[in-house]
Amino acid sequence: MTRSQRLVLIIAILSTFVSFLDGTIVNVALPAIMRELGGGLTAQQWIVDAYLITLGSLILVAGSVSDVYGRITVLRVGLAAFGAASLAVGLAPTAEFLIIARGVQGIAGALLVPSSLALITSNFRGPAQAKAIGTWTGMTGIAMIAGPLVGGLFVDFASWRFAFLINVLPIAVTLVLLARLGQKDQREPGVSIDYLGAVLCTLGLGGAVFALIEQSTLGWASPAIYLPLVGGIVAFAGFLVRQRLAKNPVMPLGLFRVRNFWAGNIATALIYGALSLSSFALGVYLQQGALLPATLAGLASIPVTVIMILFSSRVGVLSGRYGPRLFMTIGPITAGIGSLLMLSISVPFVYWWQVLPGILLFGLGLTATVSPLTSAILGSIDPSRSGIASAVNNAVSRVAGLIVIAMLGVIVGGSLDLAGVHRAMIAVAVLLILGGIVSFLGIRNPVHEVDAADQASAMPTGSPERQA
Template identity: 60%
Template structure:
């Protein structure tokens, strides 16, 4: 009789759970992606708090302030789809280098602007360069990191880039009050140079698909259509809907956008593959993105500008930027952990609870009144919104990109980023209509009501539309 126990009695070794720990090269990938998208996210948010001072230095009213924001978003949104295809064709690292160099040149032009026209033109150039950075940075993560580690990587990337959007008003306020708003844009050269240096240390070949055809016609139709439509929406309060100055460009823009969508069904290599929207989590996630990021853009613009209103709170640019600091702190503390939890339990509940909290936080801004008190009227909103944003943003990104295979991650990332920017573009263009013509206390309350409703709409779409992927 053998003294060895029968093998049938041996318990099988448990299969170790997939690790979420990032290797050194994976951490380098995440760092590069964060820095590349950091400058674009920062410039989108830093502008809001600097708008009153920019208007004083360069001239212009509310429409000029809208154009400073929307000129950036028009080119960023329209060209991001084209840039996603170019990144797939020529490699994400190569396109990222092009975007970084272009963004640096445009940032210098913005910092040196001497007129509203020069500022708007330079901001448009910035947006064009930024279009090559955002999809390339996230696609770099999804193409080089997989499994549960990808959820943590996306969570870290999201925390940093969204944190840049939130900390931007604080940085813009400090520079505007104590140095110059121009330096906020000129300082972009530092992270751009660091990112270019880190790209040299990145090992592995750049994924390129030389056979990919690029839809130049689609890109031009989308850019012109968006630009004309947004011009009409911004200028409408000054001319009225009956003016041909408004309805002619609006009509042409709408026709171009219809032509663009029709062309995407026939193009050999469409920049907006409509087949992606047959995937449930992709189309519902992007619909939720449309509502949620429209609300975020509206809230960021209105809070940054209204808190500096001399006929209202009358805060300095620095204090207006500090108002959103609780959101930044909560994002940094929680987003990475929530990203890992969403990878384990699925994104649906996070994408529902987060926007609900964001909506409640937006409606808490209805407490703002005269006399003004930040601690009782604004801080509760910032805390609740910080919790909601931390819970929602990483699972939203992971759900959308996780629904599409890594071979199409570039275009999927570009579509999602473009939709989020188009959402901000439209809501800022409609700002005068939303606030009722003036950003006074009543206009601020109107904006808070609309912001909360948009967040809740995103929660409803997520709950009924998103499906958790099967657990391994």
């Protein structure tokens, strides 16, 4: 690598690291936030979903923003906004203030991931680019390990507020490195931003999520619930119509004509919805129900991330050899069985027998799923459209988590007590097993050129199939 390429890779890693770190810290910090600021389960849902609403709805349009205004400019704005929002979260005097600040964090986070990836792809070519993206992906995995542990340590030995304020330091370092990089910004001519589509998507998701979270307080018969729900559905329908008619849609609906793309995204919604529900329910219950310190609650799910880091690349190789369908079928079902093992959680609580076996099986299943899932979706799309395909898949995973957390009250029965966490684990298992079934029925393994040649050579000479 040249000096410039090294700086680019460090900047891209740090930019994404803060977003991933924040996303993994929050579940561990939720019980401490509730004790200090109040609000109960509803406030906890909003603290997670305020971030996911803005992130999930704007990450599609962020790529166009980066092309229009320049990747480095957008990265600077995203970093500064994320730092300011993190500061606001750490100093929040009320739960309502914190929720608004989390929404701003989501807007900033939507700018960071596409811009950092675009910075890599514009500075690296060929094998060097693949290696740089692999390094970038591996370092974000470290954020998944560090987040719960860092959050738990701050909650137990200082304050949950410091868990969010810690973002300010890497953001400041990244802004300094951007200044030292000294690259001229690149802007793509002829690219437009679909502002109307972004607004309709945000209103659609926001209205539906508001109704799902607040219905437990106000009831479905309240106009304050059914009007936002209907309005949200209408707005999201308008977003889909806009994507069909827009000259440069942020979510080209034509992509969903590809079998592996639509089937893979349905599987993504089910699997990542399950993952969000599991992380939230376990993170909160282990502290409020099992009375574990925040640090131990953060460490409880670390085996999943360690297994993924150790074996994901190997699974990717096997998936490339045998095709993704088998792994996408067996993986989610295995993870679902791991979730069902956690129904053994009881009083008195013993992590080693009641949680760890299920966590290990869950981690193995998830590891068998993630890499093949990504390759099945992106491998089915022309490489020239892989960027938008990746953005759509990323948005689907975020929105799935958003909807599942919004429905948490309905799923667990209003409280994350022992019965509630059991209901959550059953829901997680159902979503995962459905993800495996969808993959089995919908995903098709790609036909490699070597396989096609072998099939042709096995056909009789002069047959129409062989001639074709």
